[in-house]
Amino acid sequence: APASPPARHLFSDPAQVEALRGNLLAWYDRCKRDLPWRALAVTEPDADRRGYAVWVSEIMLQQTQVATVIDYYNRWMQKWPTLQALAQASLEEVNELWAGLGYYSRGKRLQEAARKVVSELAGRMPRTAEDLQKLLPGVGRYTAGAIASISYGQATGVVDGNVIRVLCRLRCIGADSSSPAVIDQLWDMANVLVDRSRPGDFNQALMELGATVCVPKAPLCRECPVKQHCQAWCRKLFGKPSPVPDVEDCCVGDCPLCPPATEPWDSSLGVTNFPRKAAKKPPRVMRTATCVLERRGCHGASEYLIVQRPSSGLLAGLWEFPSLPLAQDLQEEKEREELAHHLQAWMGQPVAAKGLQFIGEVVHIFSHIHQTYVVYSLHLDGDVTLDPALSPSRWVTEDEFHASAVSTAMKKV
Ligand code: SF4
Numbered sequence: 001a002p003a004s005p006p007a008r009h010l011f012s013d014p015a016q017v018e019a020l021r022g023n024l025l026a027w028y029d030r031c032k033r034d035l036p037w038r039a040l041a042v043t044e045p046d047a048d049r050r051g052y053a054v055w056v057s058e059i060m061l062q063q064t065q066v067a068t069v070i071d072y073y074n075r076w077m078q079k080w081p082t083l084q085a086l087a088q089a090s091l092e093e094v095n096e097l098w099a100g101l102g103y104y105s106r107g108k109r110l111q112e113a114a115r116k117v118v119s120e121l122a123g124r125m126p127r128t129a130e131d132l133q134k135l136l137p138g139v140g141r142y143t144a145g146a147i148a149s150i151s152y153g154q155a156t157g158v159v160d161g162n163v164i165r166v167l168c169r170l171r172c173i174g175a176d177s178s179s180p181a182v183i184d185q186l187w188d189m190a191n192v193l194v195d196r197s198r199p200g201d202f203n204q205a206l207m208e209l210g211a212t213v214c215v216p217k218a219p220l221c222r223e224c225p226v227k228q229h230c231q232a233w234c235r236k237l238f239g240k241p242s243p244v245p246d247v248e249d250c251c252v253g254d255c256p257l258c259p260p261a262t263e264p265w266d267s268s269l270g271v272t273n274f275p276r277k278a279a280k281k282p283p284r285v286m287r288t289a290t291c292v293l294e295r296r297g298c299h300g301a302s303e304y305l306i307v308q309r310p311s312s313g314l315l316a317g318l319w320e321f322p323s324l325p326l327a328q329d330l331q332e333e334k335e336r337e338e339l340a341h342h343l344q345a346w347m348g349q350p351v352a353a354k355g356l357q358f359i360g361e362v363v364h365i366f367s368h369i370h371q372t373y374v375v376y377s378l379h380l381d382g383d384v385t386l387d388p389a390l391s392p393s394r395w396v397t398e399d400e401f402h403a404s405a406v407s408t409a410m411k412k413v
Helices: 014-031 036-043 047-061 065-080 082-088 091-098 106-122 129-135 143-152 161-169 180-193 199-212 231-238 246-250 332-345 398-403 408-412
Strands: 284-298 302-308 322-327 357-365 369-379 393-396
Touching: 014 180, 014 199, 036 047, 036 065, 047 065, 047 082, 047 106, 047 143, 082 106, 082 129, 091 106, 129 143, 143 199, 161 180, 161 199, 161 231, 180 199, 284 332, 302 398, 322 332, 332 369, 357 408, 369 408, 393 398
Parallel strands: 284 369
Antiparallel strands: 284 302, 284 322, 302 393, 357 369
C-alpha cells in the first residue's frame, strides 16, 4: 500500500480548505435547525452546564433521530438541569424517563458518569476531548470531540455517521468505511478541516449537512454549499474527480481508500457510490413467549404483572410481562407448556397450559435482533402471592404500566 493516500483523497490545499470552511459556515448560519441543546450551548454562561447539556444531547442522539430526541431532551433537562441533580437520581427514574428511546445502557452510563464527575472531579467537567474520553465512562472519541468543540471551543474534529458520509463523498473514498484505514483517515481529515475560530459550529455544520443535504439515498447536491469541493459530485457531472488525475490508476494499485477494483464506480448510483460499507451481518432471529397476566385490583381496575429484567444485557433493568425465550420451530402446544411452567415459578401455583389465551404475535427489531413476541394472556380470579426470592415484580394498572421503565417492544405487546 502507498505510504500516504493519493492527493485526491486529502485536503492539502489551504486555500481550498479555507473556502470550504467559509461556505459551510455561511450555509450553517443561514439554514441551521433550531434545536434546544444548541441554544443552551451558546447562551449558558456556566461552562459545566454547557458541557452537560451537549453531553446529554449527544448521548441521546446516538442511533436516534433528532425529532425523537427533542422531547426526551427537554424532559431530561427539566428534571435534571445539572450534573449534580442527575447524580442524585435513581437508576429507576433514569430508566423511566429513557423508556422508549432505546439502547437503554446509554442512560445508565450517563448517570454513572455524572456521579463520577460530582464525586471524583469536584463537579467540574473535563475541558478537552482527550480528558473527556479518558475520564468519563461511556464517552467515546466522537462524543468527547463534540463536547469539547461545542462547549469549550477546542479545535478538534468529530466523525459520526453523517460526517463519514460527507467526507467519503467529498473525497471519493470508496473503501469499506468501517475499516480502520478509512476511519483513521477520516479523523485526520476532520481535524484538518475543523475551523479554528468556530470549531463547534463547524462540526455541527458538517453533521447538519449530512443530516439534511448530503443524505444517504437522495442527496440534494444542487443545493449543497460545498459542491464545488466535492469529488463525488464532480465525478457524477464530468465522469472524473477533479483535479483530473487518472482515477483508475488509483483503483488499480492498493490504495487503502479507493473502492476495491472488483466494485468500480457505478454510474447509475452517482454520488451514492460513497460511502461503501461491508455487508451487514443478518440480525439474530429470536422468539419469546410473553404472558399478560391480569387480575382485578382492589379498586376494581385491571392490574397487570410486570417483572424486572436482569441488571445487565439487553434492556437491562427494564420491566416486562413475564417472558421466556423459545427454541426455534417449537410446536404451539409445547410453547404453551413451557410458558405455563415458567409462570408457575412466578406465581407459586400450577398454571394450566390450556388456560393461556393466544393473542397474537408482535415483531420488534432491535439493532441486531429480529424479535418475535408470541403473546398470551391469562385472567386470574383469586389473589396470587409472588415469590420475593425471584426478580422484582409488581402489579400495575394500565396507566402505571405506561409510566414505568418499559421498552417500546413491551408497549407494543
Ligand atoms: Fe454530498 Fe452532493 Fe454535497 Fe457532495 S455535492 S457533499 S455528495 S450533497
